[in-house]
Amino acid sequence: MDILNPSKGKCGAEAAAQPEPARLDLETVRERLREKRGNELWRSLDDLAGTPEFQDFLHREFPRFASEAPEEMTKTDGVSRRRFLQLTSASLALAGLTGCTKQPNEAIIPYVKQPEYIVPGRPLFFATTLTHGGYARGVLAESHMGRPTKIEGNPDHPASLGATDVFDQAAVLTLYDPERSQSIVHNGRIGTWGAFVGEAGARLRALEALGGEGVRILTGTITSPTMAAQLQDLLARFPNARWHQWEPAGSHHGRAAAQAAFGQPLETRYDFGAARVVLALDSDVLTRGPGNVRYQRDFARTRRVRKDNLQMSRLYAVESVPTNTGTLADHRLPLPAPEVEVFALALAQALGVVSGGGAGAGDVLADARAKRWLPVIAADLKANAGAALVVADEYASPATQVLVHAINQALGNTGRTVFHTAPVEVIPANGADQVESMRQLVADMNAGRVELLLMLGGVNPLYTAPADLGFTQALQKVDLRVHHGLYEDETSEYCHWHIPAAHELESWGDARSFDGTVSLMQPLIDPLYSGRTAIEILAVLFANRADATSYEVVRDHWKTLLVGDFEAAWKKALHDGLIADIPATQLPPAGASMAGGAAQAAASAMVRSLQQVRQHPGMVTLRLRPDPMVGDGSLAPNPWLQELPKPMTKLTWDNALTVGPAMAERLKLVHEDMAEVTWNGRKVKAAVWVLPGQAEGTAELTLGYGRRRAGRATGLGFDAYPLRTTQALWNLPGAEIRPLGERYSFASTQNHHALESGAEEIPLAGNEAERRELIRTGTLEELRRHPDFIQEEREKPAPDETLYPPVEYKGHAWGMAIDLNVCTGCSSCMIACQAENNIPVVGKEQVLRGREMHWIRVDRYYSGDMDDPRIHNQPVPCMQCENAPCEVVCPVAATSHSDEGLNDMVYNRCVGTRYCSNNCPYKVRRFNFLRYSDRDTPVLALLQNPDVTVRMRGVMEKCTYCVQRIEQAKIESKVENRPIPANRLQTACQQACPTEAIVFGDINDPRWEVTKWKADPLNYGLLEELNTRPRTTYLAKISNPNPALEAEHGDH
């Protein structure tokens, strides 16, 4: 099976073969919800409705049909599993003998001249940089004899501190992706670099006399100092040329807000470490944007409650659509998108930032609960002035952002928790406003003023440009169109030339991170597909450096800037991955103050739009947002990201039109049915996903899907760009949604691997009823009053309640603890595990059958009302039970206990009975139903971690606690004759986690952090009443509610 092309999946045929699942009836769901007790957990609306599909997932190891014969067989001629077995039983005996084949002879190919530092069998780590939307994150790339296999965060880099987000982890797969463009394309045929330089060069020489009239360059957001200098030189030489920028998911409103507030384009960054009270206004600040990894780390450190630290910050989230940030909120208030902005206005009034305050503050609010909350939040912010933080994300309207800047300034937060610095991005001479820049470009193209358009760095305007600009038509009036990118895409199709780009792991370069820190990018491997960097193209075309490499250009740029001994400074910068010693890399606070009247002007503008909103009750606002996994769509071809369940919907391989339950009922929208969205006469069809906790009057559709030309991602999901115009980039008020009645099949993992939760009454012997608490919660106040309340709730069977003899672990005893209090659900751990452990992707059709292979999953639970639930995240790896139920049922002892307490899985012994996964109460075992690992594409072999076996079809697998890392650490300690240094050994999930929510180590050794966590009164085990004695335990989720609002939450 071609795992990288799962879009070939047979979803349509599949849906036809199985009985169509019943439509979800929200009325029934509400009915059932009323019967539930206060904080019972539920997993999804199907769970509440008790649909047969959910019961299947709950009570069975895999859903029905999951173990059917491969669909190729069932589909073509209706051969059932039984018939298939009959047909193959005769050949089975012979097939069995294939296990006795001789190992093929292998060659050893040593180097001719062995490079320095390379020791075969041991990886090297190189500091380099990955960019997302132009902004840098410093990373360490693991290289096995010249092939990068894994990305880790760079502990020295301020945007990483050792952690990564999902995009960093996925970068290695994009690097090797065989669908990347592999040759220069000229008018649909393979071209050569020489011919390209000849043609473009000749055109440029002709235009040089005119000062470069007609030359246009289009890029995304650029923070690279080297490219900035190149572009500056270029525009000096070609004064009439223009450089345009278009970053579809960039900070368009943030720039406008800064311009309005400060009169200059300033960058805003936060220090969550200094904030005691945070108010997030429709903002997923913790898991989105260039600073997210750092923000998560800083924020988590203010929330780490332990028995010796009973302090934590407080987070309020007022949001229209549930976010990862909202899942951690102590108080979460769902409000329709326009009302969140009104909340900002009301807050500004209440704090006296703009007029209209005093006793009347809050009058602008429509929602009764918001009215009650406003004075309490305002008072809390005031009480913590200087250590408070109000954030609205870059998608909020400029007016809202101006008000938020003003609020922070009035509270004295500016300079303490909020910093405004000079812009990190390079701003072209024709202004920072990228929408305006695109408008100019299109106007120039339409007027025939553009002769040469160079689109660099993978910009894809034919897919991403605002729909009202008519970019496609305008582009065709350009004489010479050049596209440079990793993939052939919608845009390259309309270009004369397509130049394959070098991946960032193949490139020399530099970039700035959210705080301005410059880090260098160095290649880990020669370009696999003869890609070129944008720096190279600019140097060759505009600087007449025909044979320039990006190495020389970058080095030459820094030669003049690095102080002291250049060679030493350059080497240090390359080694560290960042340039720390020279002035002006990390940007100092600009010390800018708000322009007088800016806040008042923003408030007046908002009052005007507010009146409009109030005149249209029931108006729907459609939010367009970058997808949490594929961003603006440029990452859509990456299968790891496609198959990574999106934090809120748990959808894979699709985006969806999410609506809240109340609005779904009002507009007669049915879960997983198609609907049509109309805005200003523009129409888009998308399937509906009813998302608990999403506010009434708000719908959301993420960007990045419905790609028309993106290889395996072509046609996945629904394209939202046709709705996106220059008038409204993010929030589309007055959208109309109409149900269409057709079914759509979503592959969501939210019901997969469901555990019997507190929602179920489980009868035990003696008619005892027992409630299983999967997520334990409490408040800080409870904890202060009664530190052991979690311990007293626990039901831990005595060690002798087993027939098996007790085992004593004398040496190491590996264990893990996961702090639910700080887990944001960002899913970095899942993808880090996937990269580390050679976990394959299976495709949408297999996910529908519950066959996804992730060893660690992030379960998302709700409790309470479906319009306003509390949301919890729970990462679930293998529990490595001491009394492991899987071990005792394996007929071939393929899973057995190690003397350090690991529940080992031996692939070469496994015969695939699947008894073990049947018997696993945590449902953490994964079975290779088909040959999911792609062994036929040679380039993908380079991606595999050589320390982990690539599994075959018919083999069970599961989390190993990264046993390859454990063994390596043990071997190193033995060779060097010293103990393993405490806390130095990390699992892949732990290393990637931005919030340090996962710790791993030797629970026999008190020096390890994990031992301290496990001794904490918050520690509990999942389903520990089953006496499995899990080695993975959890720290309960503690919230810090404001006593003044506590009544609001009742049972929460």
Add this chain to the structure above:
Amino acid sequence: MQIFHRSTNTIAKVSIFGAVFFIAFFAWIFSTLLRSSYATGQGIVRNQPIPFSHVHHVAGMGIDCRYCHSSVETSSFAGMPPTETCMNCHRQIWTNADMLEPVRSSFATGVPIQWQRVHDLPDFVYFNHSVHVAKGIGCASCHGQVDRMPLLYQEASLQMEWCLSCHRDPGRFVRPKEEVFNLNWQPPADPQEAQALRAKLVKDYKIQSLTSCSTCHR
């Protein structure tokens, strides 16, 4: 009425009795085949691009194992010498030998020499040289007296039972660390003395009997 002939009783008895032998016979064939050098590669000399002689280089010239297998003390993989290592000597001696033509041409063209792997563990087995060397297991314990092999072959079966025979009783082949690379080291002739030395080394080197699956399978 008698459907079956009387002889059926005998045939049935014989065939049930015979089945035991039949199954045992196949089990024996199977286990013999599995342990045969055909399956294990034990004792088979592979065709190498250059008929490299360990007798000449190790016993004759006295070159230490680590001169060529340089990462044996630091990595899982013992290391194969780059062409450059061969040329360190062979740019001075035997510079015109026909036998060394592949070495010279590799060095000149930059195309590596393709050696045939002699000791090849399955891909699901993760053996680490460095830790065995650090714990006082001599090269010869697994690779045999390489200095007496004109053409290299695999001396041990490299099957799991062979690995486990030592992992279950790690004292059996331990030797002083300084003798690890001495292919001709012999334990003391006196069994009691040898036993005492082993016991001492196992204690000094903190040698454990590691038989958990994940010790080798990951």
